[in-house]
Amino acid sequence: MQNRLDELFKRKDRQLLSIYLTAGFPRIDSTVPLIRSLEEAGADFLEVGFPFSDPLADGPVIQETSSIAIRNGMNLRLLLGQLAGARNGISIPLILMGYLNPVLQMGMGTFCRKTEESGVSGVIIPDLPPEEYRDKYRELFNRHKLHMIFLVTPGTTVERIRMLDNLGSGFIYAVSASSTTGRQESFSREQEQYLEKLGSLDLGNPVMTGFGIHNRNTLETVWKHTSGAIIGTAYLKALKEAGSPDEAARSLFGRLGVASR
């Protein structure tokens, strides 16, 4: 399977920077302009979150942006339409991220077809059990050239990490702590040991680390041990404070000590 994400990882496998945004936040038509501004600023790829009313694994900032997005009228169908319409103007890889229920209501077959048509490279569905994916949906995802990306946490056993590495593709999403997003201020020694362990397991997929990365220090820790960083809460906070998408990207990249292009 080859899509934009594979091409990216072939070209670059260290110091990657990926940003998460909530589709439909702050406004219903914000999604595509935000994607363009982040691409412009130099993000390597993006996770586009489709909102859910009950986001169990997310911290307060993503919860709040999800509620606002739902109130704005955002839904999965609309988002896929927006992405398909802008497909030719976006060249960095996109990953869709969200909870299972909206996907099930659309139907997994329709979801995969429309996701492929909108130019998306992969999908993260935190509450889809791996066994369910293996037994029911794996072939469907392969047919549509979509990566299924699994999460691992400090509580995931090595045996299970290897199982998820074999089952999933694209990359492994390493959650930096057994916590909901946006909680910790800096990485502890235990967290760093966990990232070090992931780096040493010689997994088949690259490892991208997310949750709690918000400054140069946390970014460097993550870059040192894994392929790259995923930043959600810190970006959404910047977006809430900024006057424009470009200003939000500049402000975040500034805090991370990464030069915008």
Add this chain to the structure above:
Amino acid sequence: MNRLIDNKGFYGEFGGSWVPEMLYPNIEQLASSYEAILESTSFKDRFNSLLKDYAGRPTPLFLAESLSGALGAKIYLKREDLCHTGSHKLNNVIGQALVAMEMNKREVIAETGAGQHGVATATVCALLDLPCRVFMGEKDVQRQQPNVLRMKMLGAEVVPVSSGSRTLKDATNEAIRYWINHPEVYYLIGSTIGPHPYPDLVARLQSVISAEMKIQLMEKKGRPDPDIIVACVGGGSNAAGTFYHYIADEKVKLVGAEAAGEGVGSGKTAATIATGSAGIIHGCRTLMMQDGGGQILEAHSVSAGLDYPGIGPLHSYLHRTGRARYLAVTDKEAVEAAHLLTRLEGIIPALESAHAIAALHKLQFRESDIIVVNLSGRGDKDMDTYIESMQKRHQ
């Protein structure tokens, strides 16, 4: 009886464990240990002893003669309202608190809507000297001050939840998030909802209700089985316990009363079976109220205990297979039934239980039929609603 779930925690197509990886180790730890604990002699002895001497079990099975006369059948009330703390909730809490201790968990968290489960949890945690933190939607904190104060008096910390609709659904989300961040605590769920193994765990702990009914009916009527069993259903724990030992016996008709709120078609309802469809709520595949895009809707019922947009997977399964029938009862019908029972039998029921009484009017039965209604809780907590309804009558 045979296990109702398969080894992955499914009742047919419903149930299972649909949780993010962050929660997987917590759930896995409980799922792999709860059965051995429930079957151990040390657990059973302690559980049964506390049910008897602390909760006050067995609860009576009372022949409601005036109600029977008015409706034309032999109607028995299973008096869960006489349990310590005023409802069946305590059965589950005692059991899970003992499971927590067996698992060496020394701190308990819980979600609560009206506060009944929160009070029951705070009570048992006071008894067993376990620190206790109860998550409660901000709206419910305001509406249910007496229960908030009870919990505090019992030593629990009440955490107001300001996310989402600020009710039970969001209190549950917040409790789950806290558990993700603090995997060392025990999450004590209050109903037959959530990821496997909770629906099975809670149903088994509540099954003491139907186990007692069998013995009591045998004593009173010389047969263990009634013709019809009626119980109200929110998440479904009291109904699960009341149905449990009769599910395999197809002769016994099982009836659940769900909350229609202002009416099934009103948009202000909690009638999940009547208006819902299959989806994932709180880590469980079950029938739930959702919009076309898969967003979970807010439920509405005069009864805070039935005000949940999902239903336990056991009930989705019993409905889908036709084993149980679920009737929708409106706010108005429930309040009227509460007044009826109060005047005829001198028992003020909880609004939840009043839904089960009201469902009797929607059933057809013979004079000789034996009906057991689970009177899941007492009505003290609902006096404001009842007083308001009396004032309206006098106007």
